[in-house]
Amino acid sequence: MRVLIVEDDKALADGLMRTLKQSGYAVDHAGSGELALRACAEEHYDLIVLDVSLPGIDGFEVLRRLRRDNHAGSILLLTAHDAEPDRVRGLDLGADDYVTKPFSLPELEARVRALIRRSQVVKSPKLHFGRLTVDTAARRASVGSDALELTPREWTVLEYLLMRVGQVVSKEHLLQATCSWDDSLTHNAIEVYVSRLRSKLQHAGIRIRTVRGFGYMVDDPDAS
Numbered sequence: 001m002r003v004l005i006v007e008d009d010k011a012l013a014d015g016l017m018r019t020l021k022q023s024g025y026a027v028d029h030a031g032s033g034e035l036a037l038r039a040c041a042e043e044h045y046d047l048i049v050l051d052v053s054l055p056g057i058d059g060f061e062v063l064r065r066l067r068r069d070n071h072a073g074s075i076l077l078l079t080a081h082d083a084e085p086d087r088v089r090g091l092d093l094g095a096d097d098y099v100t101k102p103f104s105l106p107e108l109e110a111r112v113r114a115l116i117r118r119s120q121v122v123k124s125p126k127l128h129f130g131r132l133t134v135d136t137a138a139r140r141a142s143v144g145s146d147a148l149e150l151t152p153r154e155w156t157v158l159e160y161l162l163m164r165v166g167q168v169v170s171k172e173h174l175l176q177a178t179c180s181w182d183d184s185l186t187h188n189a190i191e192v193y194v195s196r197l198r199s200k201l202q203h204a205g206i207r208i209r210t211v212r213g214f215g216y217m218v219d220d221p222d223a224s
Contacts, residue, residue: 001024001025001026001046001047001116001156001159002025002026002027002028002043002044002045002046002047002176002177003020003025003026003027003028003045003046003047003048003049003112004027004028004029004030004036004039004040004043004045004047004048004049005017005020005027005028005029005030005049006029006030006031006032006033006035006036006048006049006050006051006054006059006062007029007031007049007051007078008031008032008051008053008054008055009051010031013029013031015105016049016105016108017029019105019108019109020109020112023109023112023152024139024152024153024155024156025112026156026176026177026178028043028045032054032055032056032057033054033055033056033057033058033059033061033062034056034057036048036050036054036062037057037062037065037066040066040071043176044073045073046073046074046116047073047074047075047076047112047115047116048066048071048073048074048075048076049076049078049108049112050062050063050075050076050077050078050095051077051078051079052077052078052079052080052086052090053079053080059077059078059079059090060089060090060093063075063077063090063093063094063095064093064094066094067093067094074096074097074115074116075094075095075096076095076096076097076098076099076108076111076112076115077090077095077097077098077099078098078099078101078103079098079099079100079101080100080101096115097111097114097115099111116137127162129162129165129204129205129206129218130204130205130206131143131144131203131204131205132148132201132204132205132206134158134159134162136159139155141155141158143201143203143204148200148201148204149200150197150200153178153193154193154196154197154200156177156178157174157177157178157190157193157194157197158197160173160174160177160178161174161208161216161217161218162218164218165218165219166217166218166219167217168211168214168215168216168217169215169216169217170214170215171187171190171191171215171216172187172215173215174190174193174215174216175187175189175190178190178193194208194216206218207219
């Protein structure tokens with residue numbers, strides 16, 4: 001899952017990014033409304049954590065433009081305004097939830113998990129491929145009755161590929177899904193994660209195929 005933090009307070013943004021990365025999310029940061037809109041034009045985000053009080057284009061205007069342009073990801077507002085009209089305005093513009101500053105990081109994490117679960121339920125949270133079962137809401141996977149132990153980035157790579165069964169996925173797209181803009185991951189790292197997944201999935205009936213010169217593809221095990 002890819003998250004964009006839109007926050008001009010660097011200390012707060014760093015704390016949010018560190019917390020969400022530790023939870024296994026790929027996280028990017030934009031320090032202004034202009035940068036946020038530019039990022040969203042170039043990348044799909046499953047969740048945007050959006051501060052209302054931004055320099056230049058404020059969070060309400062960013063929210064309005066994103067929904068106008070049919071951005072389908074969840075949007076969680078951060079607001080220092082506890083007045084009811086501000087909360088109502090944000091929800092009317094299309095926000096999915098809001099958190100009032102100051103807030104605790106565990107509270108924000110809980111809101112993030114709830115929003116992601118809500119969006120994934122619409123897409124069906126449980127995926128079945130051969131003997132592999134993936135619960136995207138609980139972030140758990142199993143081969144038959146045996147739990148599959150995955151690192152956060154292995155999970156991200158697997159989930160990204162399974163959401164695109166039968167399609168070729170480039171290393172570049174996998175790289176973008178597993179790291180933030182300031183990360184130093186390389187294509188070689190993606191190869192390592194794929195190799196580990198192949199080893200862990202060897203008894204699951206799942207084949208991650210290398211498409212030379214393009215990337216990887218998971219064959220549909222149920223295809224005739």
